[in-house]
Structure formats: C-alpha cells, structure tokens
Amino acid sequence: AQQRINELHVSLNQYNYEYYVLDKPSVPDAEYDRLMQELQQLEGEYPEFITNDSPSLRVGGNILDAFRKVEHRTPMLSLGNAFNEDDLRDFDRRAKQAVGGEISYVCELKIDGLAVSLRYENGLFIQGATRGDGTIGEDITENLKTVRSIPLRIKQPISLEVRGEAFMPRKSFESLNKAKLENEEEPFANPRNAAAGSLRQLDPKIAAKRNLDIYLYSIADLGDTGVVSHSEGLDLLDDLGFKTNPERQRCATIDDVIKYVEIWTEKRPNLAYEIDGIVIKVDSLADQEALGFTAKSPRWAIAYKFPA
Numbered sequence: 685a686q687q688r689i690n691e692l693h694v695s696l697n698q699y700n701y702e703y704y705v706l707d708k709p710s711v712p713d714a715e716y717d718r719l720m721q722e723l724q725q726l727e728g729e730y731p732e733f734i735t736n737d738s739p740s741l742r743v744g745g746n747i748l749d750a751f752r753k754v755e756h757r758t759p760m761l762s763l764g765n766a767f768n769e770d771d772l773r774d775f776d777r778r779a780k781q782a783v784g785g786e787i788s789y790v791c792e793l794k795i796d797g798l799a800v801s802l803r804y805e806n807g808l809f810i811q812g813a814t815r816g817d818g819t820i821g822e823d824i825t826e827n828l829k830t831v832r833s834i835p836l837r838i839k840q841p842i843s844l845e846v847r848g849e850a851f852m853p854r855k856s857f858e859s860l861n862k863a864k865l866e867n868e869e870e871p872f873a874n875p876r877n878a879a880a881g882s883l884r885q886l887d888p889k890i891a892a893k894r895n896l897d898i899y900l901y902s903i904a905d906l907g908d909t910g911v912v913s914h915s916e917g918l919d920l921l922d923d924l925g926f927k928t929n930p931e932r933q934r935c936a937t938i939d940d941v942i943k944y945v946e947i948w949t950e951k952r953p954n955l956a957y958e959i960d961g962i963v964i965k966v967d968s969l970a971d972q973e974a975l976g977f978t979a980k981s982p983r984w985a986i987a988y989k990f991p992a
C-alpha cells in the first residue's frame with residue numbers, strides 16, 4: 685500500500701504540474717480524478733502513510749481557528765513607483781550614476797494580487813505567508829497548499845524562500861461573483877480583493893474552490909545558487925517547478941523598457957488576469973548589490989503604475 689501511495693503521489697504531482705504550471709496536461713482529467721480517488725481511498729485505509737506533500741491536500745485540510753504570525757527572514761519590501769516616461773528615465777539615470785556604467789533590465793508584469801512568501805526545506809513546501817507589514821505576515825500555508833500551481837515538492841531537494849503574487853484569474857472572479865449574486869451574497873469588488881479574501885479564509889476547503897493561481901517573481905535568498913542575474917534566477921524558478929510569468933522580457937536599455945511598457949499598456953485588457961503595472965528590475969545581481977535599498981524598497985527596481 686505504501687508503495688502504491690508513493691507511486692500515486694509521483695504521478696498525481698506530475699500531472700498537476702503539467703496541467704496547472706505548464707498548462708500542458710498529458711492525461712485526461714478523468715484519469716487524474718481516478719488516481720486521486722484511489723489515493724484518497726488508500727490514505728483513508730492507511731492514514732499513517734499520509735505525507736505532507738500528498739496531492740490529496742489540494743482539496744484543503746481542517747478549519748483553522750486563527751492564523752499564526754510569521755516573521756519573514758528577509759523583509760518583504762515594497763516598490764518605488766514611476767508614473768510616466770520621465771520617472772523611468774530618472775530611475776535609469778540614477779542607477780547608471782550609482783553603478784558607473786550601462787545597465788540592462790528585466791521587465792515583468794505587476795500582477796494585481798496578494799504578495800506571498802513560500803518556504804521550502806529540502807524541496808518540501810513547509811510554510812507560506814502573506815506580506816503583512818513586510819516583517820510580520822500571516823501563516824496561510826494550508827490555504828496555499830490548495831493553490832494547484834504551487835508545487836508541494838520542488839524538483840531539487842534544496843531549501844529556499846521564494847516570493848510571488850497569488851491572484852484570481854478574471855474568469856474565476858466573474859464566475860465567483862455570479863455565484864455570490866445568485867446566493868444574494870456580497871460580491872467582491874475586484875480580483876485582488878477576491879484573492880486576498882480567499883487566502884484569508886480560515887477554512888482551506890473554501891480557498892481550494894476559488895481557482896487561485898500564482899506567479900513567482902523572486903528568490904529571497906539566492907544563497908549559493910550561483911546565479912548572477914535576476915533573469916537567471918527566474919529561469920531557476922522554472923527549473924525547480926515554479927510558475928513564473930511568461931511575459932517577462934530582458935531589456936538592454938531604458939528605451940526598450942519604455943517600448944515594453946507601451947506594448948503592455950495596449951495588451952493589458954486582453955490578459956487572463958489583472959495587472960496594475962510593470963516592474964522594472966536591474967538584471968545584474970552585482971549591480972543590484974551596488975544599488976542596495978532605501979528604508980523600504982530596493983533602489984534597483986521600480987514599479988511603473990498604469991494610470992488608474
């Protein structure tokens with residue numbers, strides 16, 4: 685039975701990864717459901733074989749009576765804002781002055797969701813927390829285990845902390861609000877509130893039904909990963925089995941950054957999720973080191989905010 689349970693873990697986690705992270709399922713849903721039924725059946729008969737990376741956790745565990753507090757090992761910072769082309773050029777000029785040379789950037793869509801931090805020990809997802817005030821957040825691990833695109837175990841048995849934005853896709857938001865209105869319940873004002881509301885439910889079975897998703901955007905402690913640029917860090921996240929946003933782009937100059945901003949200002953309404961800006965980051969980690977931080981945000985990143 686334990687052997688069969690382990691086999692089911694491996695296949696179900698792989699199928700889950702293909703469907704929710706790669707968006708390329710290799711088996712029909714019916715096959716996934718059949719195997720999940722078999723796993724839940726076996727776990728019912730042999731609860732001693734349940735492990736904390738079991739795919740059966742995706743449906744949500746017991747109701748919590750409160751969220752524990754979590755102190756972030758590295759603070760979750762905020763971003764300085766830019767509102768127009770001049771702000772972006774000022775950012776570029778300041779950065780070049782500080783590092784004394786040319787700078788290349790990575791542009792990423794700024795997802796309008798809830799910032800979360802995920803900790804993995806020896807490859808296993810062990811804790812997830814909200815940003816909170818940047819230093820102390822809430823432990824929402826059980827809810828985050830129901831976000832299908834968050835791996836319960838990553839592809840290398842390493843320990844690291846990653847940050848990203850949990851969000852509710854537009855389609856999920858629309859069908860959730862439709863259901864709320866039909867039940868004469870208060871609808872959510874926007875997908876960000878819906879995602880935050882879903883992840884701050886004490887009952888993980890509710891979060892499990894909200895079709896939440898996530899894009900990871902940084903590794904909190906690159907440690908001895910050996911990567912030398914932010915873009916390599918994002919590729920490492922992909923290799924480890926995390927979901928990152930495919931629209932990111934390296935930009936050699938601030939002119940290319942401004943072109944990217946113009947393109948996505950146009951394309952924004954066609955996205956399957958809401959974004960409230962574009963995050964521009966200095967790509968070289970050595971340059972990020974040289975630029976450092978202000979009291980509350982990195983000097984090597986800026987958020988261009990779309991006009992409200």
Ligand SMILES: COc1nc2nc(N)nc(N)c2nc1C
Nearest residue numbers: 761762763792793794901963985
């Ligand atoms: C490096 O710090 C950050 N990077 C980010 N990247 C993206 N794509 N979106 C964010 N919201 C974000 N927020 C912060 C604080």
